[in-house]
Amino acid sequence: MAKRKMTSTNSINREKLNDLCGMEYAIDLLGGRWKLLILYKLENRALRFIELKKILPGITDRMLTLQLRELEKDGLLHRTVYPEVPPRVEYRLTDSAEKLIPVWKALERWGDAHREVQLPG
Amino acid sequence: MAKRKMTSTNSINREKLNDLCGMEYAIDLLGGRWKLLILYKLENRALRFIELKKILPGITDRMLTLQLRELEKDGLLHRTVYPEVPPRVEYRLTDSAEKLIPVWKALERWGDAHREVQLPG
DNA sequence: CAGCATCCTACCAGATACTG
DNA sequence: CAGTATCTGGTAGGATGCTG
Numbered sequence: 001m002a003k004r005k006m007t008s009t010n011s012i013n014r015e016k017l018n019d020l021c022g023m024e025y026a027i028d029l030l031g032g033r034w035k036l037l038i039l040y041k042l043e044n045r046a047l048r049f050i051e052l053k054k055i056l057p058g059i060t061d062r063m064l065t066l067q068l069r070e071l072e073k074d075g076l077l078h079r080t081v082y083p084e085v086p087p088r089v090e091y092r093l094t095d096s097a098e099k100l101i102p103v104w105k106a107l108e109r110w111g112d113a114h115r116e117v118q119l120p121g
Numbered sequence: 122m123a124k125r126k127m128t129s130t131n132s133i134n135r136e137k138l139n140d141l142c143g144m145e146y147a148i149d150l151l152g153g154r155w156k157l158l159i160l161y162k163l164e165n166r167a168l169r170f171i172e173l174k175k176i177l178p179g180i181t182d183r184m185l186t187l188q189l190r191e192l193e194k195d196g197l198l199h200r201t202v203y204p205e206v207p208p209r210v211e212y213r214l215t216d217s218a219e220k221l222i223p224v225w226k227a228l229e230r231w232g233d234a235h236r237e238v239q240l241p242g
Numbered sequence: 243c244a245g246c247a248t249c250c251t252a253c254c255a256g257a258t259a260c261t262g
Numbered sequence: 263c264a265g266t267a268t269c270t271g272g273t274a275g276g277a278t279g280c281t282g
Contacts, residue, residue: 021229021232021233022228022229022230022231022232022233022234022236023157023158023161023225023228023229023232024158024232025232025233025235025236026228026229026231026232026235027154027157027158027228029232029235030228031152031153031154032152032254033148033152033255036144036148037144037145037148040144048263048264049263049264049265050263050264053264060255060256060257061264061265061266062255062256062257062265062266062267063254063255063256064265065264065265065266066255074239075235075238075239081264084263085263086263086264087262087263087264087265088263088264089263089264089265096235096238099231099234099235100231102227103224103227103228103231104144106223106224106227107143107144107147107148107151107224108142108143108144108147109143110143110147110220110221110224111142111143111144111145111146111147111150112142112143112146113143113220114146114147114150114196114217114220115143115146117196117217118195118196153274154274154275169243169244170243170244170245171243171244181275181276181277182244182245182246183245183246183247183275183276183277184274184275184276185245186244186245186246187274187275202244205243206243206282207243207244208243208244208245208282209243209244210243210244210245
């Protein structure tokens with residue numbers, strides 16, 4: 001089978017979509033180190049580039065830019081540029097992305113619970 | 122901040138756990154191309170190595186082995202070896218992993234729905 | 243069957259410098 | 263402020279061959 005790229009820095013091959021179940025599709029769009037985390041931080045609020053950078057520990061400008069661009073392209077983020085000086089750009093969730101809120105809420109709860117089990121005390 | 126490895130082929134740095142929210146912890150454990158998919162395929166059934174390989178399109182022996190070992194180490198899979206010839210090894214979800222079922226169910230539904238929106242027709 | 247060992251490469255992602 | 267451009271190393275992950 002043809003190699004399907006799957007990293008945080010790629011978008012899905014549109015021609016291969018019919019081969020994928022919803023899970024694989026979702027993993028393709030959200031997989032990687034930063035994407036889910038970025039969406040999660042944008043829950044119920046728009047944030048600027050620099051604000052995102054502050055609350056995403058260790059991300060570089062480059063990676064943040066790349067991830068934001070892909071999330072935008074995949075219909076998960078809105079990017080709004082305000083024609084001001086200095087420039088201001090805000091990112092917020094699309095309706096599609098907001099439907100993911102229950103998913104990451106559940107994932108977060110699980111993470112907290114599982115961590116307790118694995119690291120008691 | 123110290124670089125925190127985050128790939129499908131590493132386990133979390135236990136000393137850094139206090140810095141992480143449940144989300145980051147969960148992403149660390151489940152991130153990457155295969156892990157969530159493997160767990161998903163094991164829902165409600167135990168599978169053998171070769172069976173997993175068949176239903177995971179494109180995975181290599183090497184990657185499947187690596188991912189299974191990490192999932193086992195992180196407390197998400199049970200590995201049962203039956204002392205037979207030829208050898209038989211079965212993998213099944215732990216209780217912790219079973220608590221993730223609602224997460225990937227929701228993710229799967231979202232993937233299906235989002236794909237419809239992005240690719241009408 | 244269920245893997246491990248080895249080798250190899252593409253490319254992810256960090257560091258740094260620069261720009262409108 | 264909100265990004266690009268460029269260079270680079272590390273590693274994810276593929277191919278192949280072998281073993282208990």
